[in-house]
Amino acid sequence: MDELFAQKWKWFIGLGIITLVLGCLALLDTVLVTIAVVIALGVVLILTGIAQIFHACYVKGWKGFIFSALAGIVYLVGGILLVKGPVLGSLVLTTFLAICFCFGGIMRIMIALNHKSTGGWGFLMFSGIMGIIVGVMLFIQPLSGLWFIGFMIAFDLIFVGAGWIQLGLNLKNKIK
Template identity: 80%
Template sequence: MEELFAQKWKWFIGLGVVTLILGCLALLDTVLVTIALVIALGVVLIISGFAQIVHACYVKEWKGFLFSALAGVVYLVGGVLLVKGPVIGSLLLTVFLAVCFCFGGVMRIMIALKHKSTGGWGFLMFSGALSVIVGIMLIAQPVTGLWFIGFMVAFDLIFIGAAWIQLGFALKEKAK
């Protein structure tokens, strides 16, 4: 299979370069990226909520009608709130992420402690501790939500871009 893709190594490098450039551009204004992402999420929720309400109206006889319609209303209202107030939305999303980081980190620490006899438990413990620290930092300073989400997206784009470029060069070597 690699031989098939080895002939297309330039596409992998091209994707990597584009992704890397987009990540670097996102780093220039992480607040703008965060707000754009929150607005985009709001639009998706509005469309989804509207679709769910329409669906519920077409299946009024269904036992799940009320819950389906209510879920659609919640999505719709949540989406409108995010579009109208992306700054507050980003702060709320950051607090939610902070809680998720803390909870996930504590769970990984507990799993690591229960499996000390297994290799790799230390890295799992470190990963959990790091998540808890990031979560606490975000809870202590939720205003960081204005740049944190955009920064994480930029960070991901830069590293995945670098990974695509590396894969492209590895495939180039196979093509020889």
């Protein structure tokens, strides 16, 4: 391992601590985190929609004008709806995630069954089953959309932070 890289171990631990703390804070109020993320997504969609509409109008002589303008309008309207109704938006996004989890789970199970002769197919099967379970749970409890997105963000931040800390500690041990 590059000695110069290993000497930066404190930066990795620092990043890990900050990320881990932010994840723990996010875990304290997952509903607030969910609403903040939905509003932020709405703002991004609004800005993208405006840019897309301006672009479409600026190059209106090209064949894709109508599709480009319509895409911009869809982004803009979707963004406005998310900003004005982040609670409903979180429920809609969670329903979409539930569909993705179920579909992804089914696909992983099909791949695993088609590749039984390949080692490691069991874990792929397990991940497919877990994806379906999570998807079904989200469908059964639609109000979970109020906390699910925030919980997943907090969960990710906690584990990413722990990962950075572990990497930093391993780098520290590599210094001669």
